[in-house]
Amino acid sequence: MTLASVMVLALTGALPVRTAVANEAAGDAGAYAFAEDARSIDGAVNTVDAVERLEPGRTYRSMLPASGTVYYRLELDGATSTYASATAVPPAGRTASVIDGVKVAVQDGEGRSCDVDTASFGSAGSPHPVAAWAMREISPRRSLCQEAGTYYLSVERVDPDGEGTSPGPWEMELTTVSEPPPAKVGATSAPKEWNSVPPQPLTGKPERRSGGAGFTRAAPVGQGVWRDGIRPGQTLFYKVPVDWGQQLYATAELGSSSTGGGRYTAAALDLDLYNPVRGHVVDVGVGYDGVQKAESLASLPPVAYVNRHAAARQIGAMRFAGSYYLVAHLSAAVADDFGDGPVPLTLRVRLGGAAQDGPGYAGESVPPDVFTVTEEDRGAAAEGEDAGDDAALRALAVGGIGTGTALLAGLGVWALAARRRTVP
Numbered sequence: 001m002t003l004a005s006v007m008v009l010a011l012t013g014a015l016p017v018r019t020a021v022a023n024e025a026a027g028d029a030g031a032y033a034f035a036e037d038a039r040s041i042d043g044a045v046n047t048v049d050a051v052e053r054l055e056p057g058r059t060y061r062s063m064l065p066a067s068g069t070v071y072y073r074l075e076l077d078g079a080t081s082t083y084a085s086a087t088a089v090p091p092a093g094r095t096a097s098v099i100d101g102v103k104v105a106v107q108d109g110e111g112r113s114c115d116v117d118t119a120s121f122g123s124a125g126s127p128h129p130v131a132a133w134a135m136r137e138i139s140p141r142r143s144l145c146q147e148a149g150t151y152y153l154s155v156e157r158v159d160p161d162g163e164g165t166s167p168g169p170w171e172m173e174l175t176t177v178s179e180p181p182p183a184k185v186g187a188t189s190a191p192k193e194w195n196s197v198p199p200q201p202l203t204g205k206p207e208r209r210s211g212g213a214g215f216t217r218a219a220p221v222g223q224g225v226w227r228d229g230i231r232p233g234q235t236l237f238y239k240v241p242v243d244w245g246q247q248l249y250a251t252a253e254l255g256s257s258s259t260g261g262g263r264y265t266a267a268a269l270d271l272d273l274y275n276p277v278r279g280h281v282v283d284v285g286v287g288y289d290g291v292q293k294a295e296s297l298a299s300l301p302p303v304a305y306v307n308r309h310a311a312a313r314q315i316g317a318m319r320f321a322g323s324y325y326l327v328a329h330l331s332a333a334v335a336d337d338f339g340d341g342p343v344p345l346t347l348r349v350r351l352g353g354a355a356q357d358g359p360g361y362a363g364e365s366v367p368p369d370v371f372t373v374t375e376e377d378r379g380a381a382a383e384g385e386d387a388g389d390d391a392a393l394r395a396l397a398v399g400g401i402g403t404g405t406a407l408l409a410g411l412g413v414w415a416l417a418a419r420r421r422t423v424p
Contacts, residue, residue: 264289
């Protein structure tokens with residue numbers, strides 16, 4: 001069923017809006033929703049040919065070849081830090097090399113590495129969207145990559161020849177974000193202690209919140225208990241507004257199944273946490289035997305600017321406020337033991353600590369407010385908006401009478417004309 005037919009059925013009353021969109025989404029459980037405003041860009045096979053540059057605040061769509069490295073140009077000043085991420089989207093399948101994934105690096109004009117990161121599919125060996133990030137950070141602790149000039153983002157596959165790995169190219173979504181320096185120089189060391197004892201997961205009746213199919217379509221959630229259904233091979237995206245000084249705790253729970261008794265999928269669910277620039281923070285796996293199972297993310301420090309001075313990368317990733325992403329993937333292998341139907345998924349999200357003032361930036365980030373939690377963000381997390389709805393369908397559901405009536409009128413005219421054409 002195409003999106004156009006879904007819209008027709010929804011608008012004519014044959015299907016409710018949410019049901020129509022849910023049925024459309026269920027047709028391709030592994031599909032990734034790229035940003036609607038993503039600009040297509042070609043990576044170059046060497047730095048000399050990397051003519052098109054990535055602009056901060058823009059989202060790009062590109063291709064990652066099965067082998068070899070592709071390069072993208074960055075023009076950076078000598079004052080702001082820049083974060084670049086690549087979300088690799090492999091084709092759907094049942095298996096993949098467990099170490100395959102995407103590797104990104106930021107290099108200066110002389111080929112020296114500023115930063116490098118790798119993201120893999122993990123022990124599940126189930127292909128799904130994974131994101132890696134690399135940065136050019138302005139810092140008194142660094143000697144390289146501090147000058148203004150031309151830099152390059154390099155992207156490559158990790159294990160293109162691994163067993164079960166897809167031989168063709170992958171699609172990618174690229175983003176870059178710039179962060180201004182603080183107005184005043186503060187502490188240059190990370191906190192050595194914080195409340196690392198996680199609280200008990202929240203209890204209570206779960207509220208329905210449909211996950212999105214990509215970072216830009218992530219469903220907003222706040223503190224609470226949220227439920228959804230996740231199909232084998234599917235990846236669901238949620239975003240949590242986390243302010244300066246707050247700690248994020250999250251538990252993923254798979255509900256019981258009526259099928260597959262006596263069977264077990266060791267790495268059934270993978271829950272990843274990404275920061276506001278799509279930098280990977282931490283992940284946890286959940287095994288599944290058809291009986292309810294739950295696992296929690298490792299305890300993380302409160303969001304603080306000085307976390308960037310930590311030696312551990314997962315602590316350094318908690319360096320700014322904004323939308324943190326919970327990304328849940330159910331292994332395609334679950335279908336072998338428990339069928340293709342959705343498995344109940346519950347997310348228990350808790351925020352600890354009171355919101356605090358940020359570092360006081362000497363300028364504005366690009367895009368604006370990416371490192372800020374607004375009242376609109378908190379409202380969306382509390383009230384929710386179904387990320388499974390297409391943007392156009394959401395507009396029709398909210399506006400209802402305007403565009404919906406016009407479209408229905410047009411459909412009525414079309415139907416009447418069709419009937420007249422069939423009259424002998």
